[in-house]
Amino acid sequence: MKDFESYISGLREEDNPLLREMEEFAAEHRIPIMDSSGMETFIGLLRIQRPKRILEIGSAIGYSAIRMVSSLKEASVVTIERDKERYASAVDYIERSGFGERITIIEGDALLLSDDMLPPVWYDALFIDAAKGQYKRFFEKYSEFVAKGGIIYCDNMFMHGAVMVPDEEVPKRNRTMIRNLKEFTSWVMKHPDYETSLLPVGDGILVAVKKRD
Ligand code: SAH
Numbered sequence: 001m002k003d004f005e006s007y008i009s010g011l012r013e014e015d016n017p018l019l020r021e022m023e024e025f026a027a028e029h030r031i032p033i034m035d036s037s038g039m040e041t042f043i044g045l046l047r048i049q050r051p052k053r054i055l056e057i058g059s060a061i062g063y064s065a066i067r068m069v070s071s072l073k074e075a076s077v078v079t080i081e082r083d084k085e086r087y088a089s090a091v092d093y094i095e096r097s098g099f100g101e102r103i104t105i106i107e108g109d110a111l112l113l114s115d116d117m118l119p120p121v122w123y124d125a126l127f128i129d130a131a132k133g134q135y136k137r138f139f140e141k142y143s144e145f146v147a148k149g150g151i152i153y154c155d156n157m158f159m160h161g162a163v164m165v166p167d168e169e170v171p172k173r174n175r176t177m178i179r180n181l182k183e184f185t186s187w188v189m190k191h192p193d194y195e196t197s198l199l200p201v202g203d204g205i206l207v208a209v210k211k212r213d
Pocket residue numbers: 031032033034057058059060061062063064065080081082083086108109110111129130131
């Protein structure tokens with residue numbers, strides 16, 4: 001944790017032991033939950049936006065979903081996770097958090113999921129935080145459920161700096177993923193239906209506001 005991150009977390013009045021436990025579990029099992037500075041910024045943005053319905057792609061163990069509903073009194077989250085073990089941990093953590101009524105978790109691959117598995121509502125916010133090489137496909141599939149004026153947030157737009165590294169220096173096994181992520185980034189920044197910013201916080205958070213007309 002960077003100095004300012006520890007400073008910020010030290011300012012929190014109530015220390016939620018379940019969140020601390022989840023952070024430790026994630027570190028131990030190398031589960032990439034959102035880092036502390038990204039999370040703090042993301043929650044701040046959501047508090048300004050005040051979404052009621054949030055759709056998340058990539059629940060992992062339910063950490064960001066719990067952070068979102070615990071910070072936004074009126075919000076409910078529908079979240080999708082394809083990894084069986086992570087899904088099972090998320091179900092358990094969500095139940096223990098006491099926020100089970102406001103979080104619906106769906107097990108499955110978001111790209112294969114049939115639309116009628118989703119509650120048929122307009123979502124005010126879509127949070128994409130799953131396979132980084134597939135962001136364009138998640139965006140194309142799920143943006144149609146986002147209300148006009150709604151916001152699409154995407155995490156890990158910097159991929160820990162890999163998007164800034166020349167293509168030939170990116171390890172071969174990551175090359176396609178990084179290329180896809182960069183292509184998605186320039187595509188979405190130019191998308192005429194959205195007003196998009198790429199925020200240099202956490203691991204890079206993209207904020208795309210869906211135009212009203
Ligand atoms: N949002 C979480 C972290 C998610 S990590 C948090 O900050 O707390 C990314 C997760 O996306 C992983 O658990 C991975 O299994 C999941 N994932 C990747 N591709 C997916 C897909 N196509 N459908 C559903 N889940 C996916």
